[in-house]
Amino acid sequence: MFIRDCVMFSIAATAAAATMAQGYGIGKKATDKEIAGWNIDIAPDGKGLPAGSGNVALGKEIYDQKCAACHGAKGEGTPADELVGGAGSLKTKPVRTIGSFWPYATTVYDYVYRSMPYTNPQSLTANETYAVTAYLLHLNGIVGADAVMDASSLPKVQMPNRAGFFVLGGTDTANRACTAECK
Amino acid sequence: MSEPFASTRRKFLARTGALGITAGTASPPLAQTAQPPNVPEWMRAPGEPVLWRKYGLPSEFEQNVVRRFNPTRRMKVPGEGPSYTPLQDLHGTITPSGLVFERHHSGIPNIDPAQHRLMVHGLVKQPMVFSIEDLARFPSVSRIYFLECSGNTNTEYRAPVAKSVQESHGLFSNCEWTGVMLSTILEQVGLQPDAHWILAEGADAAAMTRSVPIAKCLDDAMLVYTQNGEALRPEQGYPLRLLLPGWEGNMSIKWLRRIKVASEPFMTREETSKYTDLMPDGRSRQFSFVMEAKSVITFPSAGHKLKERGFYEISGLAWSGSGRISRVHVSIDGGRNWREAQIQEPILSRAAVRFSLPWRWEGGEAILQSRVIDETGYVQPTRQQIISVRGTGPWFYHNNAIQSWKVSPSGEITNVHT
Numbered sequence: 001m002f003i004r005d006c007v008m009f010s011i012a013a014t015a016a017a018a019t020m021a022q023g024y025g026i027g028k029k030a031t032d033k034e035i036a037g038w039n040i041d042i043a044p045d046g047k048g049l050p051a052g053s054g055n056v057a058l059g060k061e062i063y064d065q066k067c068a069a070c071h072g073a074k075g076e077g078t079p080a081d082e083l084v085g086g087a088g089s090l091k092t093k094p095v096r097t098i099g100s101f102w103p104y105a106t107t108v109y110d111y112v113y114r115s116m117p118y119t120n121p122q123s124l125t126a127n128e129t130y131a132v133t134a135y136l137l138h139l140n141g142i143v144g145a146d147a148v149m150d151a152s153s154l155p156k157v158q159m160p161n162r163a164g165f166f167v168l169g170g171t172d173t174a175n176r177a178c179t180a181e182c183k
Numbered sequence: 184m185s186e187p188f189a190s191t192r193r194k195f196l197a198r199t200g201a202l203g204i205t206a207g208t209a210s211p212p213l214a215q216t217a218q219p220p221n222v223p224e225w226m227r228a229p230g231e232p233v234l235w236r237k238y239g240l241p242s243e244f245e246q247n248v249v250r251r252f253n254p255t256r257r258m259k260v261p262g263e264g265p266s267y268t269p270l271q272d273l274h275g276t277i278t279p280s281g282l283v284f285e286r287h288h289s290g291i292p293n294i295d296p297a298q299h300r301l302m303v304h305g306l307v308k309q310p311m312v313f314s315i316e317d318l319a320r321f322p323s324v325s326r327i328y329f330l331e332c333s334g335n336t337n338t339e340y341r342a343p344v345a346k347s348v349q350e351s352h353g354l355f356s357n358c359e360w361t362g363v364m365l366s367t368i369l370e371q372v373g374l375q376p377d378a379h380w381i382l383a384e385g386a387d388a389a390a391m392t393r394s395v396p397i398a399k400c401l402d403d404a405m406l407v408y409t410q411n412g413e414a415l416r417p418e419q420g421y422p423l424r425l426l427l428p429g430w431e432g433n434m435s436i437k438w439l440r441r442i443k444v445a446s447e448p449f450m451t452r453e454e455t456s457k458y459t460d461l462m463p464d465g466r467s468r469q470f471s472f473v474m475e476a477k478s479v480i481t482f483p484s485a486g487h488k489l490k491e492r493g494f495y496e497i498s499g500l501a502w503s504g505s506g507r508i509s510r511v512h513v514s515i516d517g518g519r520n521w522r523e524a525q526i527q528e529p530i531l532s533r534a535a536v537r538f539s540l541p542w543r544w545e546g547g548e549a550i551l552q553s554r555v556i557d558e559t560g561y562v563q564p565t566r567q568q569i570i571s572v573r574g575t576g577p578w579f580y581h582n583n584a585i586q587s588w589k590v591s592p593s594g595e596i597t598n599v600h601t
Contacts, residue, residue, distance in 0.1 A: 026313070029309060034302065038302055094465075101455075103223075105455070118289065121389070175568055177512065
């Protein structure tokens with residue numbers, strides 16, 4: 001009985017191993033066309049940025065029409081986040097905006113395209129998204145009024161708080177398990 | 184013939200309000216007709232029929248046990264913001280699916296599971312698309328894990344403003360999750376050698392994205408389609424969410440539609456301008472993923488009232504994103520002396536435990552605190568210890584400070600700092 005159980009187990013284990021070796025074979029291969037339709041992320045080095053370009057003037061037009069109602073006429077915020085200002089405030093009374101806080105300009109493009117305008121995300125064209133990005137950077141004094149953003153220029157924009165982040169990789173607080181007459 | 188049950192029940196409800204230990208004011212006496220020696224009305228006629236409700240609901244007398252907004256938090260636009268789990272009304276460790284806290288960034292999408300797809304691409308050997316049916320065919324695992332928003336307790340670092348443990352700690356829930364290990368899927372598509380991060384993307388209108396290190400993906404990360412035995416609720420990511428045990432809740436991307444494998448993090452808005460911890464020197468801690476050990480007393484807590492002297496069981500929840508809980512201590516004198524609480528089994532990694540301590544209230548003032556120690560030896564810190572390192576914000580994630588509840592001689596419980 002014991003030997004038969006062992007043999008049966010062995011057969012079952014072999015069958016499982018053979019099944020795994022073949023892979024699950026579940027799902028279907030993604031086509032290039034499928035990937036292109038969903039692959040909207042922009043990496044900090046600019047990878048993923050599409051063809052096209054946009055300037056500050058067009059960005060202002062789009063912003064006034066589609067963004068200002070929530071973010072304020074000049075990006076001052078309320079009801080939604082402020083987008084402009086706060087330069088140099090992080091050590092004192094922090095105001096975190098694109099200009100004072102965001103480390104990468106590419107993130108502005110990525111976020112505006114995927115999530116904005118709030119009521120109609122992924123509706124802006126590449127040119128429009130570049131333009132809004134250019135305008136927001138200009139409102140923060142990071143690029144000039146004549147700036148044009150495209151796949152080449154946007155990753156090169158130096159954000160003021162680019163060096164303002166660190167990774168701790170562990171805990172930064174400590175306590176001890178005192179149980180009697182603790183301070 | 185007695186009157187219909189529903190009508191009786193409505194009158195009963197109108198007289199008594201919701202039952203339970205939640206009310207801060209004394210409950211009116213129960214209807215005398217229901218108490219001994221009288222026979223209650225609900226014994227004198229058959230009740231509601233079988234399948235009265237095809238999907239069960241709590242008793243009408245529990246309608247006070249609901250998720251709520253936090254009145255101290257401004258809602259920016261509709262569909263954006265959190266709701267809080269009523270921890271003061273719950274027992275045990277499992278959070279009922281309908282009471283699990285919410286945090287949405289652009290509303291709750293209504294997703295047809297037959298149309299939903301997960302795409303896995305980037306630095307993989309074979310980019311793939313999976314349907315929900317596909318994912319359910321893979322070997323499944325069921326595990327209990329907590330989920331905590333890293334903004335939980337963020338109203339409390341300067342002043343004790345929360346009026347209840349729901350407001351102070353209610354961005355916390357604990358559920359059984361079922362799904363396929365992410366490692367199983369990544370093995371199937373095959374990782375390229377320089378695969379160090381993934382981008383996880385939701386199918387909500389925010390297309391929410393976070394970067395996750397590959398080590399976590401190959402360790403205990405899950406793609407879950409089930410919560411507490413049934414399909415995920417829409418608010419929790421139906422039909423598919425990423426679950427990263429013990430890590431800040433925002434990373435457990437709901438409505439998951441895409442995983443892109445890459446060599447570097449993507450520096451999304453959510454991991455740069457949000458979910459980073461601004462320090463007093465003006466620099467910000469980034470990728471602070473782990474929700475460190477934390478505990479809170481849920482009974483008695485702010486808003487409860489002790490109506491008479493005598494025995495009470497102090498009870499609460501403890502958890503750690505670093506592993507298992509080792510011990511929980513409870514103080515009734517504001518942290519001067521501590522006693523070891525009893526921890527109820529099972530003690531699971533990155534899951535909530537229920538702790539308790541028997542207590543006799545003699546009518547005096549008391550300040551109740553709990554303090555957890557996890558298996559790494561980490562001891563839950565005080566608020567002062569956290570502030571000494573991180574300052575007071577104004578933005579503050581990862582507040583896992585010891586919480587204080589003050590019991591007044593009248594039995595009122597309030598939220599205080601010591």
